[in-house]
Amino acid sequence: MPELRRDPVAGCWVIEASERARRPDDFGPVAAAAPRSEPCPFCEGSERLTPHEILAVRPNGGxxxxxxxxxxxxxxxxxxxxxxxxxxxGDGLYDIMNGVGAHEVIIETPRHELSLTGLSEDEVRDVLWLYKARLLDLRNDRRLQYGLVFKNVGERAGASMEHTHSQLIVTPIVPLRVQSEIDNCQQYFGYRGRCLLCDMVAQELSSGVRVVLDTPNFIAFDPFASRFPFETHVLPKRHLSHFEATDDGLLLELARCLRSSLLKIEKALDRPPYNYLIHTSPLNSKPLEHYHWHFEIIPRITRVAGFEWGTGFYINTVPPESAARYLREMQA
Amino acid sequence: MPELRRDPVAGCWVIEASERARRPDDFGPVAAAAPRSEPCPFCEGSERLTPHEILAVRPNGGxxxxxxxxxxxxxxxxxxxxxxxxxxxGDGLYDIMNGVGAHEVIIETPRHELSLTGLSEDEVRDVLWLYKARLLDLRNDRRLQYGLVFKNVGERAGASMEHTHSQLIVTPIVPLRVQSEIDNCQQYFGYRGRCLLCDMVAQELSSGVRVVLDTPNFIAFDPFASRFPFETHVLPKRHLSHFEATDDGLLLELARCLRSSLLKIEKALDRPPYNYLIHTSPLNSKPLEHYHWHFEIIPRITRVAGFEWGTGFYINTVPPESAARYLREMQA
Structure with a gap:
């Protein structure tokens, strides 16, 4: 059983895979790249190579x-x-709990595509629907606090499988970074009486300089304080604290907005490695007036070095206004 | 002039190099590696290729x-x-200030060594003395709040120059990550009346399982909640809030402890890319009872992927107890 351990200085939790008796010799500079499986367990026909499926989009059942x-x-x-x-x-001044949670893989297509953008809008909508359905199901487990949907594309972005897929990790703790966002938004709500992200959407739509895509219900923009070149956020214009509360009727429009944003980034940067993730409210919280779910898309074209690790301060060499203008003009 | 912009959701600041008119076309997946200069501007004889020196260790002056x-x-x-x-x-709901600060390079030796460990203990002490002297000097500038000393070794750890060097970035803001450590330590001090890191040193020395090196005045250990395999911290056993307040008479012992820790990591992991950085108290603060400076050494042998970005939660596959045992036994 992995352990969750809390760093009392940084305040964050770490999943320590304590029972894996891997020898330190296994860790050379290249050990991070997992061996490629042959045949690919995510391709159609290889279903026996994965654990039993939890949920699927199957037009003909089975x-x-x-x-x-x-x-x-x-x-x-x-x-x-x-x-x-x-x-x-506890162990002296340290805090520990068992590594209870969930870790699921969303295989986005039977075809071995390199990116989600190879899928049709309908197929991307199905993927979003699976995210939603899994979050709705897992909120019934009262041990669990938070569900993070994320996607790694390319070895440099941490992908160990080439076949296009996303992941869902559900933790018994609200992660520090999310809690800190929620706290900041609550503080803003406390003195303004409005949602920070709703205000941000209004300001971005009004100025327009950082907008990448504007659809009836969603916006994609490069944040004012982008940490990374071409960082792009996608979020609903109308306030909604939980991703999984998104109306099924809006998922196709969201799929279009997300897919087009990714396509623009892939065209602009020649298919870069990237991560995306959804920041949403804790599974068991009631609807929140002060927090607003959003996608964060992070192209991984620069290295994170000592300064960023040490400070949480980022250096970004491409102004979001330039990145957004470039992405806006990119056909996708 | 670069701009500092605050992300109101995450609460962090970002340095946006807004005036650099780089075209987005410049950013392909490989653009992160800076071109190698020939000849190397950090080698002896190439001093005209760097800006005028601020400080140096020169036995014969000049x-x-x-x-x-x-x-x-x-x-x-x-x-x-x-x-x-x-x-x-301000700009609507956003906060901005000019990118005022300092960014210095500490060239650790005239020789083009690949790592600090190629230097003698005396030479490493000189490097530590330079860190100290620069921090002491820069605290006189009241616009500046925080000095981060850090080192990137290897392209994967963000190094753009091969010649061994460290950097110092001084910011007009106390970085979020440091402020959050200080706040956590202050909270601990509030209910225990003791420094968290002093207590941690005592617990680590008493259990011994995560200790890598134990010298009269310093300890190197792999933290209980290590975020990365073989992450190693080096700190003084006696309470001291500011690195730059370290007695000159202790710098040689610190140099030995730091150099040996790095050598052990290099031997164990076959010269991995790594970062190190010093977490210390804000430049202008008086001595703090609750915060305690420390080196963090982070071997970069795994990729940081979507989950870590999204949560600040880390997954570590090598228990610190195994890593520390391995490093303890490594001759260096």
Missing amino acids: ANGPGWRSRVVPNKFPALMVEGDLAKR | ANGPGWRSRVVPNKFPALMVEGDLAKR
């Missing part, structure tokens, strides 16, 4: 065999385990 | 020519500019 458009399976090498108690405990 | 053991020069491509006013201002 399970665990061919005939699907997208499917969710447990991660074969999970960072957190779904069984067991948290067993919160 | 300046800006050969004959030095280590030297500090302004960064030729600084992230922050030393001249000008902060001019704090």
